[in-house]
Amino acid sequence: MLKNLQDTYTLSNGVKMPGLGLGVWKVEDEAELISAVHAAVDNGYIAIDTATAYDNEQFVGKAVDTCGKKREDLFITTKLWNAHHQYDEALRAFDRSCEKLKADYVDLYLIHWPTPAYDDYVEAWKALIHLYEEKRVRAIGVCNFKPHHLDRVYKETGIMPMVDQVECHPLNQQLELLDYCKKNGIVMEAYSPLLSGNLADVSDKLEAIAKKHGKTAAQVCIRFQIERGVIVIPQSGHSNRIVENANVFDFALDEEDMAAIAALNQDHHFLPDPDTANFGKKR
Numbered sequence: 001m002l003k004n005l006q007d008t009y010t011l012s013n014g015v016k017m018p019g020l021g022l023g024v025w026k027v028e029d030e031a032e033l034i035s036a037v038h039a040a041v042d043n044g045y046i047a048i049d050t051a052t053a054y055d056n057e058q059f060v061g062k063a064v065d066t067c068g069k070k071r072e073d074l075f076i077t078t079k080l081w082n083a084h085h086q087y088d089e090a091l092r093a094f095d096r097s098c099e100k101l102k103a104d105y106v107d108l109y110l111i112h113w114p115t116p117a118y119d120d121y122v123e124a125w126k127a128l129i130h131l132y133e134e135k136r137v138r139a140i141g142v143c144n145f146k147p148h149h150l151d152r153v154y155k156e157t158g159i160m161p162m163v164d165q166v167e168c169h170p171l172n173q174q175l176e177l178l179d180y181c182k183k184n185g186i187v188m189e190a191y192s193p194l195l196s197g198n199l200a201d202v203s204d205k206l207e208a209i210a211k212k213h214g215k216t217a218a219q220v221c222i223r224f225q226i227e228r229g230v231i232v233i234p235q236s237g238h239s240n241r242i243v244e245n246a247n248v249f250d251f252a253l254d255e256e257d258m259a260a261i262a263a264l265n266q267d268h269h270f271l272p273d274p275d276t277a278n279f280g281k282k283r
Contacts, residue, residue, distance in 0.1 A: 002226050004249055005044040009231060011162040012185040015139045017108065018075050019226065021047025022242060023191060023235035030059045032237045037063035039239035041074075043246060049165075049191075049233045050101075051079035051112055052093060053280065057100035065102055076101065077108040079143060080128070082280035085111075085120040090127035094136070109137040110165055114149045117278040125153045125161075139163065143191075144274040147180045154184075165189040168230060170202050170221060170261050171268040178228065189231040194218050196270040205264060213251040216244065223248045224261050 008016035022040040027033045033056055037048060046069075050060045057078060064074060078101065084093035098104060109128055114121040121142075128140040141163030142149070154160045164181055168174045168190035181188045195201060203217040210220050218234070222245055225232040234245040253261070272279075 001252075002249065005246055006046060009187050009229075011139050011187055012160070013139060013162060015107075015162070017139070017163070017187065017231065018045075018047035019231050020222070020246065020248075021045060021049055021075070021077075021231070021233045023049045023233040024056055024060065024237070025051070025054055025191070025235050027235070027237040028054075028056055029237075030056075030062070033059040034063040034066070036237045036239065036242060038067050040242050041067040041069055043243050045242070045246065046073060047075040047077070047233070049077040051110075052081040052084075052097055053079065053112060057097055061100055061102035071103065075107045076103065077110065078106055079110045079112040080124060082113050082115045082278075085115070085118065085124035087123050087127045090124050091130070094127075094131055098136075105135070106137050108139045108141060108163060110140070110163065111142045111145075113144045113277055113280070114142070114274055115278045115281060116149070116275060118281055121149065122153055122156050125157060125159075129157060129159050141165065141186075144271075144277070146274055147177060149274070150180070150184070150186070160184055161186055163187050163189055163231075165191055165233075167192045167196070167269060167271045168225065169193050169195045170206070170224065170264040171195060171266050172270075173262065173265040173267075175265065178230065182229075187231060189233065190225045191233055191235075192270060193221050193225055193232050193234050195221070198270055202264055206261070209253070209257045209260060212257075213253075215248075215251060219244065219248050220253070220257075220261070223251065223253055224258070227253050227258060
């Protein structure tokens with residue numbers, strides 16, 4: 001069980017990945033993002049999650065360069081966008097990400113969406129394997145992949161993703177996928193753990209649990225993922241929220257709490273369903 005922001009999970013290749021990090025999706029203002037990353041690092045965060053599609057990798061690069069931490073002491077994740085799944089283009093896209101991040105390697109590189117209608121995510125996965133073999137990335141994985149997507153990349157390449165980052169929160173607990181990941185040596189990572197701006201949809205139902213522990217509904221949502229062994233990356237551009245989101249290591253949810261949260265599951269997506277999301281392609 002995680003005890004602080006520096007605690008890690010060990011991926012299938014032995015790389016240690018922090019269990020709680022900062023997500024910067026939707027943080028598009030340079031000054032705001034740099035301030036957020038600095039606040040996170042000052043308060044003990046060592047993991048930062050960005051993506052080509054967020055259009056802020058260059059700001060993350062500046063923030064990392066000026067945060068006072070050595071690059072090797074941080075864990076940086078970015079993602080390959082859907083328009084770049086062709087093998088050679090995926091390699092070029094990675095080079096562009098590194099240039100923006102001011103880095104010669106990335107700790108974790110992920111395919112952002114499977115975009116199944118275009119049937120090219122396996123080709124993208126082969127490019128990520130090449131980058132891993134070249135030691136330009138320390139670990140590779142995917143986002144928004146369901147078990148059948150994972151089965152296919154493994155069947156066609158013999159390499160299973162090390163991480164699967166997916167929408168995961170009390171209304172979409174990803175029970176089938178979490179079971180699959182645990183059985184197949186994949187670490188599951190939760191984005192939008194605070195319901196993608198829709199926390200009010202469940203805050204009244206979490207109020208009793210939050211009050212019981214002297215915490216907020218947001219902190220209960222984050223702790224819920226920690227109790228399940230899921231890496232969690234709440235997004236924020238505000239220092240007070242960044243601090244609040246990390247203040248989750250001084251309490252634990254008991255069986256009654258976990259059962260009450262489990263009962264909220266509806267398999268509800270706020271983001272698109274990966275089986276039908278085919279946006280961002282160039283043809």
